[in-house]
Amino acid sequence: MEPARGVRTVDGDVLPVEAVGVARHNAQTPAYARLWRRFCRNKGAVFGLVVFLAIVFMALFADLISPYNPLIQNYARPMEGPSVDHWLGTDSFGRDMLSRIIHGARIALVVGILAVLLAMLIGVTLGLISGYYGGLTDTIIMRVMDGLFAFPILILAIALMAVMGFGVRNVIIAVAIVSIAPFARVTRGDVLAVREEPYIEAARLAGISNRAIIWRHVLPNVLAPIIVQGALRVSAAIITESGLSFLGLGPPPPTPVWGSMIAEGRNFIVMAPHISTYPGIALMITVVGLNLFGDGLRDVLDPKLKS
C-alpha cells in the first residue's frame, strides 16, 4: 500500500499536503487581503464598488470632465434631445444635461457621505454610552431613539427642513438626524455583548478609565457592523436627499441636483422625457451600486447579518 502523502500532526493524523498548504497560506496572508479576496468573489459587490468609484471620480473631477458649465443657459436650444453637441440633451433652460448630471453626483455624494458620517458620529457615541453604562442612561437614550425611530424618515426630514430652512448644509443635517437612531441601536446591541467579555473585565480591574475602555477596547470590536450599516445607509441618505430636492425642499436652484432635475422634467414628460429620465437613471445606478457594495461589505465583515 502506498504511504499517505502529507504532514503528520502531533496527534498522529496525516493531513493532505493541499490542506496544509491552504492553512499555511491563510496564516501568512494578512486579514485584509483575505477579506478583499472574499469580497472579490461576490460579482455584485465588485460591480457596486466599481459604480461607487465611478461616481466618486465624477464628483471629484466634475469641473474637468463636464463638457459645459452646468449653470450656463442657452435659450436657443431648450429641451433638445440627445445629440452630438449635447450627449444627453438639454433641459428647459437649454443647460447641458450631461454636465448637470455629472455635477449632480457631487451633491449626491457629499450629502450622502457627510450625512452618514455625522449620523455615525452621533449615533455610535450614543450607542457606546448607552450600551456600556446601561441603567438610566441607557433607558433615556434608547427611548429617545425609539421616539426618533417612530418617525417616517422622509416626513421627519421634511419637518426638519421646515425648521432649518433650505440649502445643502441643512439637507445634510436633516438627513443625518433621521439616520442617527439605526446607528445607535446597532452599536448598543453589539456593545451589550462585548462589555461582558473577560478582556473588558480585565481592563476594568487594571484600573483603565471607562472612556479609555470604550475607545480602545469596545469600539474596535463593534466597528464591523457599524461600517456595514454606514455603507448601506449612504444610498438611503442619497434617496432621502433626492426626495427632499424633488419636493423643492433641497438645495435651491440653479444648483444641479438629481432630485430637482427629475422634478423639473416632470412638467415636460410628453415633449422632452429625457429631462427626467437621465437624472433618474443616474440616481438609480448609484443607489443599486451602493446597495450591492453595502451587501458585499456586509457578507465579508459581518456575515451573521446576512440572514
Add this chain to the structure above:
Amino acid sequence: MGFFILRRIGQTLVVLAIASIIVFTLMRLIPGDPIQIIMGSEYSKEAEAELRRQLGLDRPIVVQYLVWVGNVVRGEFGYSYLNHERVSVLLWQAFLPTVCLVIGTTIVGLLLALPSGIIAAVKKDTVWDYGSMGFAITAYSMPSFWKGIILIWIFGVYLGWFPIMGYVHPWVNLSESLWKLTLPSLTLGTFFSGLVARITRSSLLEVLDQDYIKAARARGVRHTMLVAKHALRNALIPVVTVIGLQFGTLLGGAVLTETVFTIPGLGRLTVAAILNREYQIVQGAVLLGVVFVVGVNLLVDLAYGFLHPKIRVQ
C-alpha cells in the same frame, strides 16, 4: 398573552409621548414669530398681547406642551387661517387618500414579492433566483418619484391605459378609484416588493434547511406541499415583522408618490403647509404619521405574538 399585550401597549404609549415631545420641540424651534405670521407686518401691541394670550403663547413651555397634548388627544390640532378650516378636518381629509394608497401599495407589493421571493428560494442559484433578486434590488433602488414619472410616461401618456393623476374615494366610485390608484400603487408597490421579496427568500431558505423539513422530505412529502404547507407558514413570520418595520418608509414614499400623481394626501398637505408656513398642519401631519406607523407596528407585534408563541413567553 394579556400581559404581553399590556406591556406592548405601554411601550407604544411611551414612544408616542417621546415622539410628541420631539414634534412639539421641533415646531417651537422654527424661526419666526407665529404672531407675526398670523397678523402680518402691521399690528398694535395690544392686539399682539391679546392673540398671544389667546394662543397660550404667554404661558410656560411645559404648560404649552401639556395643553397641546390635551388638545391633540381630543382631536384638536388648531385652525388653518389660510384654508379657513380646522386642522383636524384637513388632516382627516388628507389621511384617507394616503391610507388608500398605502393599502393599494401593500397589496401590489405582496402580490409581486411573495411569488418572486418563493421562486428565488425554491430555485436557489438558478436563473430564476438571479432574475428575481435582480428585479428586487432594482425595484428597491429605484426612487419612487422617478418610477412614478416613468410609469406615467409609459402607461399614461404613451399607451394611454391609466389616468395619470387625481384621486376618487373608493366608497364614492369603486372602479374609478381603483383605476386611478393603479399606477400610484404600482409605483410604490414595486419598491415595497423589492424589500419583501429579499426577506421572503432568505427566510424561506432558512426554514427549508431546518430538520423538520428534511424529515418531511424523507417521509416522501411532495416538494410543492412541503414548501406550501410546512415551510411557508413559518417563513412568513419574519416577513410580517419587516412589513411592519417598513411602514414608515412606505409612508415617506407615499408623500412623494402623492406629489407625482397629485393625490390630495397627507404628504401633499404637509409640503404645502411647509411652503405656506402653516406649522400647525405640519405638526399635526407629522404626529399623525408617527401614530400611524407606531399603531401598525403595535398591530404587527401583536399578530407576531399570536403567530409565534415563543415571543409571548419572552
